[in-house]
Amino acid sequence: MTESKVYLRDGKSGNLIEASLFDEVTPDHLVLWDRDWVPAMQAFCAGKPPGQKPEDSHWDWRRKSKEVTGILGYHSFALVCPKELQGLMMTNDVTSARLPAQFGKPLIYVEFVATAPWNRPKVQDAPRYRGVGQVFVLAAIETSRNAGFKGRVGLHSLPDAESFYEQKCGFTRLGPDSSHQNLTYFEMTETQADAFRQNH
């Protein structure tokens, strides 16, 4: 397991805070998920009709993690700051690209990514930390580059996050995918990945 130094912005002070990105979700991370993330999500969802709950409110990260542990081709990531879990991501490298320009080429497919409830504008008016999405997109791109996939990344965005992937990160929108509950599929090319990594 490798730990990388990354940065998030503190929502209150506006300062950049050092955070740790781990390229493996460990039992310790899942303890943090159980301890903080789950109660916060439950508190937010209490009494709300299904349409007003976050789309991922029923995701079971413990089960997801167990399903892919030790399986070649699957990777999991945990973002911790300072001793709290701020986000989780799972990817695989066994999926092929759909964009005509890179059709059939391997890419890193983001199976699941989410930020902690207290970092979401919908849950908390003043999110505790900002920048979680950038860290995970960067991690997916670098995982792709390490695998020889040149930064190609694909994912199915939850409806509320579509503008983030298209407008903030530069993914190409391929439209709703009936085989994936009509979620919109986005893909990033080598050129788009390089643009995201710009100034590095």
Add this chain to the structure above:
Amino acid sequence: MKLNYPKEWFEQRIEKEGKVEIGAGVPPAPRPVESAAEPKIKLLDTRIAFGQFVALWRRNKGWNAERLAAAAGIDPEEVLQIEYDPHCEPEPDAVFKLAGVFGVPSRPLLELAGLVVNRTPHLREEAIRFAARSESIAALSDVERQAFEAFVTTLSEVKG
């Protein structure tokens, strides 16, 4: 995988991010309920029919296995295993996804794949008849096409 980016990079990117949601990923499909008193059926003949159905649906569309896998969001190897290896038990999630691409209810496909107990009347007989009439040749013959279309109708009439 080690990230080695300067603090300034994050500072600039975070400004671009703003206040946004970032969630991605398909919520899990419900798993079929299995009863301890009703063990999974593992009949090779229905699973052969299932594999034939997947292969013929794909060929009828002029798709290769990779394209079908991409449409379903599953591994191309899984498509090939389903088509060619009746001993291989497919993942329920893969069968759900294929049913979504095919536009047929998932329940009869799960029955054919041997993942749930066969409760649909005559499905097994229909499946065997379909498999017996289908041969793995390059293009669909008229007989194959008729068998294929009749079987799609049968599947579509089953409540999902």
